[in-house]
Amino acid sequence: MSSSTAALKLFDLIQSHRVTAVIYVAAELGIAELLRDGARSLDQLTEATGADRQALGRLLTALSTVGLCSRVDADRYSLTEIGAALDSSAEKSFKAWAIFEGDMLFKSWHGLLETIMTGKTAAHLLGARNSFDLMARTPSNVGMFNAAMADLTRFVTPDVLDAYDFGRIDRLMDVGGGSGELIGAVARKYPHVQGIVFDLPRCEEAATLHLQRAGVSDRTSFTAGDFFEAIPNLAAAIILKSVIHDWNDERSSVILQNCRRALPEHGTLLLVERMIPEAPGTSDEDRAHAMSDLNMLPPFIQPAASASSRRAFAEAVAWVVVLHTLQGRPLASISRTSSRVCSARLPPEASSPKTEARLSRALSTVRCGQWAGELHSCSLSFSP
Numbered sequence: 001m002s003s004s005t006a007a008l009k010l011f012d013l014i015q016s017h018r019v020t021a022v023i024y025v026a027a028e029l030g031i032a033e034l035l036r037d038g039a040r041s042l043d044q045l046t047e048a049t050g051a052d053r054q055a056l057g058r059l060l061t062a063l064s065t066v067g068l069c070s071r072v073d074a075d076r077y078s079l080t081e082i083g084a085a086l087d088s089s090a091e092k093s094f095k096a097w098a099i100f101e102g103d104m105l106f107k108s109w110h111g112l113l114e115t116i117m118t119g120k121t122a123a124h125l126l127g128a129r130n131s132f133d134l135m136a137r138t139p140s141n142v143g144m145f146n147a148a149m150a151d152l153t154r155f156v157t158p159d160v161l162d163a164y165d166f167g168r169i170d171r172l173m174d175v176g177g178g179s180g181e182l183i184g185a186v187a188r189k190y191p192h193v194q195g196i197v198f199d200l201p202r203c204e205e206a207a208t209l210h211l212q213r214a215g216v217s218d219r220t221s222f223t224a225g226d227f228f229e230a231i232p233n234l235a236a237a238i239i240l241k242s243v244i245h246d247w248n249d250e251r252s253s254v255i256l257q258n259c260r261r262a263l264p265e266h267g268t269l270l271l272v273e274r275m276i277p278e279a280p281g282t283s284d285e286d287r288a289h290a291m292s293d294l295n296m297l298p299p300f301i302q303p304a305a306s307a308s309s310r311r312a313f314a315e316a317v318a319w320v321v322v323l324h325t326l327q328g329r330p331l332a333s334i335s336r337t338s339s340r341v342c343s344a345r346l347p348p349e350a351s352s353p354k355t356e357a358r359l360s361r362a363l364s365t366v367r368c369g370q371w372a373g374e375l376h377s378c379s380l381s382f383s384p
């Protein structure tokens with residue numbers, strides 16, 4: 001690569017926040033929804049959005065250059081396949097995430113320099129205990145965050161449903177389940193499953209509405225509480241998705257110990273987390289993982305969190321890590337043998353044909369990354 005090419009590549013990377021801004025504005029203006037049924041002219045889009053005609057034209061040109069729209073003739077625009085994912089009604093929509101990224105995350109990433117210099121999170125720098133407490137100061141942020149998480153969860157839910165047979169569970173509690181996206185999907189697929197969403201009281205309204213819309217409110221409910229205080233004993237299985245990654249080892253242990261207390265002796269714990277490769281390269285996927293890891297730092301991770309604890313909950317390829325508890329003891333040692341296959345060794349005391357069969361069923365569905373031993377101190381730990 002010549003020095004000019006390298007410098008231009010850097011120049012392009014430096015300006016990448018502009019792409020976020022353009023997509024954010026398109027999401028706020030509902031451009032994807034306006035183009036859902038076919039191409040529309042700049043005049044029509046101007047009238048529908050109330051935007052400045054000339055500025056909107058430039059926005060549409062910019063959107064075309066990043067592949068979200070295309071210009072079909074002199075001044076008509078249509079949506080591309082990528083742009084269609086900005087429509088809130090798309091099956092795999094990232095509209096709410098675009099708004100969260102362009103509004104809330106954009107602001108918190110502005111404090112990255114101070115965070116890197118001090119090791120303090122954005123929430124700590126603003127005098128809050130953590131990002132969830134900080135969010136509570138601006139109620140509209142809670143809605144924005146919940147909606148964004150629902151986008152992401154909706155996206156990975158087919159993987160989760162593929163990876164694990166929830167048919168063997170009667171009552172499932174989603175701890176930190178937000179607005180109920182995952183429980184709604186599990187309950188829809190498994191008509192016998194009773195589901196509980198456990199989260200802070202501020203999620204109740206959104207979760208109740210979502211579960212009603214999903215048509216499963218007769219079998220699902222919301223229970224408010226604080227997972228650092230106590231988790232109610234309401235289900236034989238607990239699922240935690242994108243929860244553990246928010247906290248350092250000590251806080252994660254408290255959550256998991258409370259899960260252990262809430263579960264019956266032969267209860268099941270399911271963790272769904274995204275993992276970061278040990279040595280990320282420059283692929284788009286690795287970059288997304290590394291940025292997500294860094295994103296956890298400004299708003300989420302407590303200063304004491306170690307890098308390895310964040311890595312420990314990352315997964316290179318798939319999003320699904322499904323792990324069982326067995327009487328509160330580690331069920332198995334799990335080690336990765338390739339990006340999608342892992343092997344497992346049962347601790348001697350847990351070894352029996354029945355548990356081995358159960359484990360092998362569980363592991364055949366696990367697409368597990370490297371599992372480091374960061375949770376050793378708690379009763380649900382798994383050895384590396």
Ligand SMILES: C[S@@+](CC[C@H](N)C(=O)[O-])C[C@H]1O[C@@H](n2cnc3c(N)ncnc32)[C@H](O)[C@@H]1O
Nearest residue numbers: 132149153176177178199200225226227241242
């Ligand atoms: C990253 S979100 C994950 C939401 C959901 N599991 C998902 O994947 O879409 C973390 C969730 O933990 C919840 N949470 C944070 N602190 C909590 C606490 N102390 N007790 C209960 N829930 C909490 C938040 O409200 C939020 O819904």
